Amino acid sequence: MTTLAYTPISEIDAFHAQLDATFRSGKLQSIPFRKYLLLQIGYMLKDNTQEIVDALHKDLGKPDLETHALEIGPMYNEISDTYAHLEEWSKPTKPPFSLLFQPLRRVVYKQGKGVCLIIGPFNYPISMCVGPIISAIAAGNTVMFKPSEATPAMSALFAEMFPKYVDSSVLRVVNGGIAETSKLLELTWGHILFTGSGRVGRVVATAAGKTLSPVTLELGGKTPVFIDPSCDLETTTRRLLWGKVTNSGQTCVAPDYVLVPRHFQETFIEALKKTHDSFYPQGPFAPNAMGKMINEQAFKRVSGLLEKTRGTVVFGGQVDEATKAIAPTVVKDVSFDDPLMSEEIFGPLLPVIPIDTLEEGIAFVNKREYPLTVYVFSTDSTFKAKIIKSTISGSIVMNETLWQAGCDGIPFGGIGPSGTGFHNGKYGFDTFTHFRASLDSPSWVDILLKLRYPPYTATKIKRSGLVFWGLPGKRPTGPPSATAGSRPYKKWIMVFVALVLAGALRKGNLLGVRKLL
Amino acid sequence: MSPPLVYTPLDEIDSVRDDLDATFRSGRVSSIDYRKYLLTQIAYMLRDNTVAIEDALFSDLGKPKFEVHMLEIDLAITEIAIVLKNLSKWAAPEKLAFSLVWSATRRVVYKQGKGVCLIVGPFNYPISVCVRPIVSAIAAGNTVVFKPSESTPAMSALFAEMFPKYIDPGVLRVVNGGVEVMEKLLDMRWAHLVFTGSTRVGRIVSIAAAKTLTPVTMELGGKSPVLIHPSCDMQIAARRILWGKVLNAGQTCIAPDYVLVPKELQAEFVGALKKAHDEFYPDGPLVPGAMGKMVTVEAFKRVAGLLKATQGTIAFGGDADEVAKAIAPTVVVDVPFDDALMSEEIFGPVLPIISVDTLDEGIEFVNKGEHPLAIYVFAKDEQSKKKVISQTQSGAISMNDVVLHAASHELPLSGIGASGSGALYGKYGFDTFTHFRASMDPPNWLDMVLGIRYPPYTERNIKLSSYFCPSIPSRPPP
Numbered sequence: 001m002t003t004l005a006y007t008p009i010s011e012i013d014a015f016h017a018q019l020d021a022t023f024r025s026g027k028l029q030s031i032p033f034r035k036y037l038l039l040q041i042g043y044m045l046k047d048n049t050q051e052i053v054d055a056l057h058k059d060l061g062k063p064d065l066e067t068h069a070l071e072i073g074p075m076y077n078e079i080s081d082t083y084a085h086l087e088e089w090s091k092p093t094k095p096p097f098s099l100l101f102q103p104l105r106r107v108v109y110k111q112g113k114g115v116c117l118i119i120g121p122f123n124y125p126i127s128m129c130v131g132p133i134i135s136a137i138a139a140g141n142t143v144m145f146k147p148s149e150a151t152p153a154m155s156a157l158f159a160e161m162f163p164k165y166v167d168s169s170v171l172r173v174v175n176g177g178i179a180e181t182s183k184l185l186e187l188t189w190g191h192i193l194f195t196g197s198g199r200v201g202r203v204v205a206t207a208a209g210k211t212l213s214p215v216t217l218e219l220g221g222k223t224p225v226f227i228d229p230s231c232d233l234e235t236t237t238r239r240l241l242w243g244k245v246t247n248s249g250q251t252c253v254a255p256d257y258v259l260v261p262r263h264f265q266e267t268f269i270e271a272l273k274k275t276h277d278s279f280y281p282q283g284p285f286a287p288n289a290m291g292k293m294i295n296e297q298a299f300k301r302v303s304g305l306l307e308k309t310r311g312t313v314v315f316g317g318q319v320d321e322a323t324k325a326i327a328p329t330v331v332k333d334v335s336f337d338d339p340l341m342s343e344e345i346f347g348p349l350l351p352v353i354p355i356d357t358l359e360e361g362i363a364f365v366n367k368r369e370y371p372l373t374v375y376v377f378s379t380d381s382t383f384k385a386k387i388i389k390s391t392i393s394g395s396i397v398m399n400e401t402l403w404q405a406g407c408d409g410i411p412f413g414g415i416g417p418s419g420t421g422f423h424n425g426k427y428g429f430d431t432f433t434h435f436r437a438s439l440d441s442p443s444w445v446d447i448l449l450k451l452r453y454p455p456y457t458a459t460k461i462k463r464s465g466l467v468f469w470g471l472p473g474k475r476p477t478g479p480p481s482a483t484a485g486s487r488p489y490k491k492w493i494m495v496f497v498a499l500v501l502a503g504a505l506r507k508g509n510l511l512g513v514r515k516l517l
Numbered sequence: 518m519s520p521p522l523v524y525t526p527l528d529e530i531d532s533v534r535d536d537l538d539a540t541f542r543s544g545r546v547s548s549i550d551y552r553k554y555l556l557t558q559i560a561y562m563l564r565d566n567t568v569a570i571e572d573a574l575f576s577d578l579g580k581p582k583f584e585v586h587m588l589e590i591d592l593a594i595t596e597i598a599i600v601l602k603n604l605s606k607w608a609a610p611e612k613l614a615f616s617l618v619w620s621a622t623r624r625v626v627y628k629q630g631k632g633v634c635l636i637v638g639p640f641n642y643p644i645s646v647c648v649r650p651i652v653s654a655i656a657a658g659n660t661v662v663f664k665p666s667e668s669t670p671a672m673s674a675l676f677a678e679m680f681p682k683y684i685d686p687g688v689l690r691v692v693n694g695g696v697e698v699m700e701k702l703l704d705m706r707w708a709h710l711v712f713t714g715s716t717r718v719g720r721i722v723s724i725a726a727a728k729t730l731t732p733v734t735m736e737l738g739g740k741s742p743v744l745i746h747p748s749c750d751m752q753i754a755a756r757r758i759l760w761g762k763v764l765n766a767g768q769t770c771i772a773p774d775y776v777l778v779p780k781e782l783q784a785e786f787v788g789a790l791k792k793a794h795d796e797f798y799p800d801g802p803l804v805p806g807a808m809g810k811m812v813t814v815e816a817f818k819r820v821a822g823l824l825k826a827t828q829g830t831i832a833f834g835g836d837a838d839e840v841a842k843a844i845a846p847t848v849v850v851d852v853p854f855d856d857a858l859m860s861e862e863i864f865g866p867v868l869p870i871i872s873v874d875t876l877d878e879g880i881e882f883v884n885k886g887e888h889p890l891a892i893y894v895f896a897k898d899e900q901s902k903k904k905v906i907s908q909t910q911s912g913a914i915s916m917n918d919v920v921l922h923a924a925s926h927e928l929p930l931s932g933i934g935a936s937g938s939g940a941l942y943g944k945y946g947f948d949t950f951t952h953f954r955a956s957m958d959p960p961n962w963l964d965m966v967l968g969i970r971y972p973p974y975t976e977r978n979i980k981l982s983s984y985f986c987p988s989i990p991s992r993p994p995p
Contacts (some may be wrong), residue, residue: 024884024906042989065974065982073986077618080987095927104918106925109906113933118956187936202727209723212716212735213937214694219730234578235961242971289972368541388627388956389544396627398958403622409613410624410955415631416708420732422953435940436911437928440902441918453760454797454807456583464587472598475561480550 004152004160006176009183014174015040015189019115019142022169023190028112028140035083037166041130042079044165052126055153060123061292066246071126074406078131081408081425082138089218089429090140103445106386109436112140115189116432119181119204121195121218122150122294123250125158127406128218132193133171143171146181150294168482182207189213191432192467195252198417203421204503214432216421219414220252220344222372224360226387227260227268228378229340236377237268237275241350243401245279245328249348250298251374255401256314256332256345259361262354265332269314272330274332276315284327286321293324293347302326302347306341311351322389336364358383362390368485370394370416375401394418415516522670523677524565524694528693530701537633540687546658548629549608553601555655555684559648560597562683563590566675570644572761573671579810579843584764589644592924599943600656606946608658610843618987621963627954630658632708634950635731636664637699637722639713640666640787640812641768643673646736650776651689652712653946656873659709661689663700668812679985686907700725707731709950713770714738716887716935734939734949737932738862739889740774744879744905745786746896747779747838748992749917755789756796758868761893761919763797766809767866768816769913771891773919775852777879781873783850787832787870794833798878798944803836811842820844820865829869854882876901880908888912893919912936 025244027033045052049072056062056071074091082089092107116136125147136143145162147155159173174180185192185207194204197219202312208215225240242363284290293299303319309331316329326348334340334351341351355361365374374393376384388396394414395404405424413422452458488502491500523853525533546552561571567590574589612628634654638647643665667671677691681789692698694892704724710788711878712722713736726733761773778786803809811817813866827849830981834847844866850867852858859869870937873879884890892911896902902916912924912932922928929940939949959967966985 024908029907032779036993038977039990039993043992046989052925061975065970065979068979069970069982073982076986076989079989083990098925098927101925104921104925106922106928109914109928112908114910123956143945190934198730202730205727205730206724209725209727210720211940212720212723212737212935234960235964238964238971245972267622281973285884288974352755364673384958389547392580392632392952393631393954397956399961400622400957403959404955404957407622407624407955407957408616408619409611410626410957411953412955413953415952416706417730427953434910434933435931435945436933437908437913437922437927437931438906438915438920439922439928440916441757441921443917444752446756452587453756454763456806461583461586464583471564471594472560473557474599474989476554479554480548498539 003444004149005277006157006180007174007246009176009180011186012174012180012183015174016115016144018169019144019172020377023114023142025110028137028142030168031086034138034140035086036081037170038079038134040165041134042076043072044161045075045130048161051157051161052154055157056125056151058153059151060294061290061323062247063288063291066291067126070246070402071124075128075130075134077406077408078134078425082134082302082429083186083427084324086138089138089426096507100448101439101444105440107438109438110139111434111436112190113148113432113434115144117144117146117184117189117192117213119192119194119196120145120147121252122148123247123252125151125154128195132423132428135423136191136193136432138173139429139432141432142169144174144184144189145171146174146176146184149175149177153229154162165410173232187211191216193423193431201419216410216423217411217419218252218423219417219419220346221369221414221418222341222344223253223371223373223375224361224365225255225258225375226260226358227264227379228376228383229261229264230383231377231381231399232379233268233271234275237271240375240377241272241275241279241328242351243285245290245348246402248292248293248326249292250346253402254346255375256371257341257351257353258366259353259355262356265352265354266423268400269330269332273315276328276330284316285318285325290325290348293326296324298347299326302345302349305340305342305345305347306349309351310335310338311340316348358386362387365391370414370418372414372418373397373404392416522667522674522693525692525698527697527701530692530698533662533692533754533985534633535707536687537662537690539884541630541660546655546660546688549605552656552658552669554595556601556652556690558683559652560594561594562679563644563648566679567831567897569675569679570672572652573669573675576642576671576767577669578768578812579808581809582764582984584809585644588764588924589642592837593646593648596652596926596942599650599809600947603944607656607944609806611953618985622957622959624955627956628657629952629954630708631950631952632659633662634711635662635664635702635707637710637714638663638665639714639770640668641765641770641820643669644678646713650941650946653941654709654950655689655949657947659950662692662702663689664694664699667693668694695848696984705729707732708850711941711949712736719937735932735937736770736772736930736941737890737935737937738864739887739932739936740862741771741774741889741891741893741911742874742879742883743773743893743895744883744897745776745778745782746876746894746901747782748898748901749895750897751782751785751789752792752826754785756793756919757897757918758893759793759797759846763808763866764920766811768809768812769920772864772921772925773868773893774889775859775869775871775884777871779871780874783870783872786964787848787850790868791833794846799991803838803841803843806868808846810841811844814839814842816865817842817844820863821866822862823857823860824849824867827869828853828856829858876904880905883909888932888936890932890936891915891919891922910934913938918932929955
């Protein structure tokens with residue numbers, strides 16, 4: 001068993017001060033330096049791939065392919081994406097043209113926020129920790145990184161690896177448990193990004209409120225899956241089951257439970273069974289076939305839910321306490337108030353709830369706390385559109401699971417109890433960026449703007465209204481009706497007029513040319 | 518005369534929120550046309566009630582009519598105009614650049630409302646500082662509870678009377694009250710909470726919001742310093758700085774709080790300030806309608822107290838009238854770093870001037886304190902400007918003028934550290950209240966490539982998985 005060396009609490013203040021001094025030195029303002037750091041992190045992962053695979057196997061029983069495809073791989077993607085766009089993202093931006101304010105040379109600088117605290121979860125130590133670290137550094141911050149004490153092998157490896165690639169005055173790894181984390185939360189941070197449970201999320205947010213440290217929280221919830229008979233069953237069950245069994249169900253965006261039309265339940269279950277058998281020709285407990293529960297407590301919690309369920313176990317159900325392994329288990333005819341529905345499962349159990357109408361399913365989902373994501377398996381665009389419109393969730397994914405967490409160009413985040421803020425790519429960069437408004441007002445603008453100065457005269461009051469825009473549009477006679485058909489016609493009239501003018505101008509030109517000749 | 522301020526009964530507040538939540542869930546505010554209608558209504562509400570607003574703000578703050586127009590109503594209406602112009606564009610799903618790897622997933626980012634948002638407004642700029650976030654929240658497709666300040670009873674009563682005539686109370690509700698009402702509101706979960714006020718109360722609000730996992734945007738306070746460099750145009754600088762200080766009798770979150778001036782220029786600078794002062798107030802500053810008043814007797818006493826305790830020398834001003842809650846613009850010179858005037862955000866028309874030997878000394882002093890909402894630099898020398906930008910942190914950093922950055926609608930209003938978090942106004946405000954909902958719809962055929970992810974996990978698939986990740990640029994030299 002690995003014993004993780006905890007950072008002495010007495011050292012934490014000094015580490016924080018050091019990271020702050022580095023930030024204030026302006027070193028991180030250099031884009032080439034940030035790019036260098038990003039590559040260093042990339043090569044840290046490359047050079048230590050086998051050590052990472054071994055550590056995650058030790059801590060989570062994580063199969064090699066999952067480490068490659070869902071941990072390390074996505075980080076190369078994030079590093080590439082961020083590296084390629086860093087100049088563009090960090091460039092000062094100019095606001096749109098404004099007749100009045102143009103001479104004031106307005107600009108928005110992108111600057112780092114300071115020392116950022118990243119508290120990582122146990123389930124995806126690489127992608128869910130290194131991802132935000134990449135964004136924080138790219139945005140010009142120094143970083144205090146606190147990985148999970150529940151993954152001692154990986155967290156010890158972080159403490160050993162990082163200093164060899166990124167100077168500790170720029171990124172410091174702090175290991176520890178509740179006491180060390182509490183100490184960290186007493187300090188003031190440029191930004192805190194926390195990934196974990198809602199319960200701890202509240203503790204983090206409260207501490208952050210005391211120090212006025214802005215937070216991003218990646219929390220959890222019960223992610224529902226809507227099944228529509230129009231779906232392609234083979235692809236659906238493969239993608240759905242894959243989302244559930246990956247990391248033994250310990251994924252914040254794992255499909256938690258399924259809502260399926262009652263008449264379709266049996267067909268759906270049969271297809272699931274077939275897919276399951278194709279995944280595990282030697283059974284799910286074959287070596288390296290599947291991850292394990294993170295610890296004894298998690299194992300007991302999940303197997304306890306399984307014991308209490310009033311649904312019918314279709315397949316799976318085997319558990320092995322010694323190895324903390326739980327087989328992928330599908331339970332059908334689960335009712336809305338089943339024990340499996342009482343909390344986020346975070347394990348490889350898939351409850352299937354038969355529903356009579358889509359409305360019933362949507363109403364059930366909407367009664368509960370907003371989840372991190374909603375999954376919809378359907379080829380019917382009306383079905384999809386209805387769920388997009390009627391539900392609220394961090395993200396909403398059609399016909400796939402999990403990939404939204406690593407996809408370029410889209411944010412990864414929750415809403416309400418499933419989280420605040422987002423990261424990934426530019427969204428991550430912006431999260432750790434301070435948007436600093438600036439302008440540079442030449443002396444001569446007072447020719448126009450001198451009306452702002454006292455003494456305040458009646459003429460000035462009259463003129464001030466002219467300086468800004470007039471009243472927008474006509475006074476409405478009432479709220480808009482359902483059909484606002486006039487607009488498209490307006491557009492086509494404009495196009496027609498433009499064409500006519502263009503034609504007339506060309507004709508005019510020809511005439512002009514002839515005149516010259 | 519304006520009606521007295523009626524506090525919303527505590528036991529009504531739950532049903533107020535439920536109402537607004539029901540409206541949100543009904544999908545009514547997801548219609549862009551409906552949002553545009555609501556925003557236009559707000560613009561007309563301000564125009565139709567201009568005189569009532571002038572009277573209310575004069576009653577509450579002694580706010581001169583001109584300031585009510587230029588810094589309150591005009592700013593709010595311009596915000597509405599800009600938002601209306603851009604709303605369809607901003608609310609449209611995000612267009613994503615082509616990606617060889619990811620475009621096949623048919624990824625998209627929808628812009629959706631977050632839900633019922635709480636906007637807690639300050640006393641100093643009830644119209645512009647409250648209405649602008651309300652506009653952003655509605656534009657982004659939310660319903661709103663608006664809690665104006667009880668320190669401005671005439672204006673807050675007017676809000677409660679005006680808004681329902683223009684906006685369906687199922688979409689926006691005005692809730693008035695004091696500490697008890699605030700505590701009740703903070704016990705509830707909100708889709709987003711914008712708080713504008715002091716840093717002290719900002720902490721209390723943030724801690725309360727944490728219990729319900731309510732995301733917050735904080736627009737707080739701080740001491741916004743002015744750094745004077747010898748290369749500046751002294752007359753212009755003095756006039757602009759004084760202007761920023763006297764607005765609303767100094768009760769502006771981004772007012773220039775204190776000035777750091779090179780020792781050898783202090784006299785010239787003060788002379789220029791006096792000149793500007795006399796131009797502003799040919800009949801004196803305490804003439805009715807010339808200048809705003811302190812919002813309450815407590816505020817008056819606080820600021821007058823700081824002035825009394827200063828170790829600096831009053832260069833001009835100093836007149837104060839407790840009954841009228843009026844303090845004349847006052848410049849204090851030779852103020853030491855640890856003076857009473859430097860112990861807290863002044864939020865009054867008193868301008869301390871601290872002489873320093875160098876710009877570096879000024880920067881060092883600024884950096885000792887909390888990050889302010891704004892730093893002002895008066896300089897023509899580009900190197901000096903760059904130095905301050907790179908060596909300090911603040912919400913905004915403005916060269917050769919003050920306060921105006923909050924009037925330019927497409928710049929973010931943001932704090933950092935103790936001065937706040939998040940950003941408001943223009944697209945920044947819209948994005949604050951928007952839920953960016955990621956989505957994708959990968960076709961089946963992608964599994965021809967992505968199928969290697971499925972169990973059983975084979976060595977071959979592990980090898981293949983490495984081909985699907987972009988390679989990173991070459992290793993940096995040691």
